[in-house]
Amino acid sequence: MLRNKKFVYVCFTIVVLGLITTALYNRAKPLQKDASAALPATTTILDFNAVELTNAGQLQRQLSTPQLVHHAASSKKKLQNPIIHLTRNKQPWTITADHAISNHDDSKIILKGHVHIKQYKNNLKISELQTSRLNYYPKTQKVETDQAITYLSQGMTIHSKGLRADLHEETMELVSNARGTYVPNKKPKRS
Secondary structure, eight states: OHHHHHHHHHHHHHHHHHHHHHHHHHHHSOOOSSGGGGSOSEEEEEEEEEEEEOTTSOEEEEEEEEEEEEETTTTEEEEESOEEEEEETTEEEEEEOSEEEEOTTSSOEEEEEEEEEEEEETTEEEEEEEEEEEEEETTTTEEEEEEEEEEEETTEEEEEEEEEEETTTTEEEEEEEEEEEEOOOOOOOOO
16 A cells, blocks of 8 residues: 555646646747747848749749848848849840839839849840839739839830839739830931
8 A cells, every 4th residue: 555655646746747747848939820930030131032933844934132121020031132023925034123022922023223124036126115113013014103204115215204014914004194215226328
């Protein structure tokens, strides 16, 4: 009987020590409200390059930046000197800026500072759009701005306040105060 009492006492002591250890361990562990609380506040990626190819292996979209900073709390990404390459109708487009901010699901990219959209055909630039700020929607291939724009294309220069454009359809709507000039290509004079 003494043996049974000792066994019960030892088991009781082990259970109590286990409960105390569990309570101390859980008390020392910080409480996390969700999984993102465990993430660092920001993550910086240097020389970031993302490429999206078509099923045939052709370039559809590419995003390059020397520095991408991801903020975990807002899930926004800040890009320094981003370069976006697109291929539409087998013709390349390039979008560049000084800075960009991408929202949590990358459905909207706000480009700021020296924003340029260049369209190429047969490796020659055929048009260029310049502005200081532009909203780019990658999924729909649409862009818009309420800032002043300059559009250059084959001797034509157009200035406007605001723009809405569809890169896929190659259409643009000038919002207000549109004015332009056209200088035809000068042909060399025959002597």
